[in-house]
Amino acid sequence: MKSLLMVTTVPDTLSAFLIPFAHHFRTQGWRVDAMATGVSQNVECIKAFDQVWDIEWSRNPLNPLNLVVAPRIIQQVIRQEKYDLVHVHTPVAAFVTRYALKDLNKQNRLRVIYTAHGFHFYNGGELLKNAIFLTLEKLAGRWTDYLVVINREDEETAKRYRLIPHEKIRYMPGIGVDLQYYNPQAVSDAEVEQLRQELGLAPDTPFFLSVAEFIPRKHPQDVLRAFAQLARPQACLAFAGDGFLMNQIQNLAMQLGVQNQVRFLGVRRDIPALMRAATATILASDREGLPRCVMESMSMETPVIGTDIRGTRDLLKEGCGLLVKVGDIEAITQGMAWILDNPQAAQAIAKQGRERIASYELSYILKEYEALYAEAILEIRTAEQKNL
Incomplete structure (x- = not known):
């Protein structure tokens, strides 16, 4: 039986993104286990994986304590379970695991795959941070058999800096979106009406939706300030998500005098219905x-306003959405106004977005990973035969 260990920093990454992968490969006869901090307390993960392993590490990628205890635990589990593949995600888990396995995977019995969900160094990033994280990725690249990147900027960067040999770099368009679940036809008019009643909105009240954590890199204050600047009393803005900046943004809404037009919804399980009801995200x-939220919105044929950064640019380019510069509040406001004033043109963009997202569909990504895993397994078997 082929075996796979998926490693992430926290179990939320597993439950939010990787459970479909576990299900797919388990149905194909693989043994699929998972490792993350506190994963044994996550009911979804316990059900989705054959076995789960707890491990302690800090979410701070520069915390040296990550290299003290965790590597010994990882090595012990790998020796005990004898996995064929270890697939690492998220920066801390990816670096520490690759460090722990840097000698084991030289024995030709193991292949380490790293999916980079956006490098911590990027165009527009702080120079010192970029230099530090680039250095770390170059170092960890020596311990990586395959590198998967999910946007074109990271692909170009990985090749330019030769993080690993070019032939071992794979571009894949994300980790997939379920186009049956995120489908405008799957949400009824009755669900939309009920949702609008919950939000206290009339059937014809336009509302903008932001699905994101309240953390600095998501810039929720820019969305709120742009909405306030829009000065359309009949419009509404809804935030779906939580995070430590939420109270600050709620206070800012009061300062800007738009608190009655803004809804703070917290974490929601009805994202397709919210997006179906929204005028734009x-x-x-x-x-x-x-x-992921941009992919989901495009799948729901809801227009998107997004910043012109890697990943988002890949999705919204060529007229599939509205791109604005990071921090350009005026441009966000103009985008909102354009969508409100040009509903037919906005809907045409949304339909084009749905067509674009077809190549990001989950089943397509699963086939890509099937091919990658098969290649890695073949390498292992070939090496074993040579050593006989």
């Missing part, structure tokens, strides 16, 4: 890998 981030 907005993502003002300064850094992304390939933003």
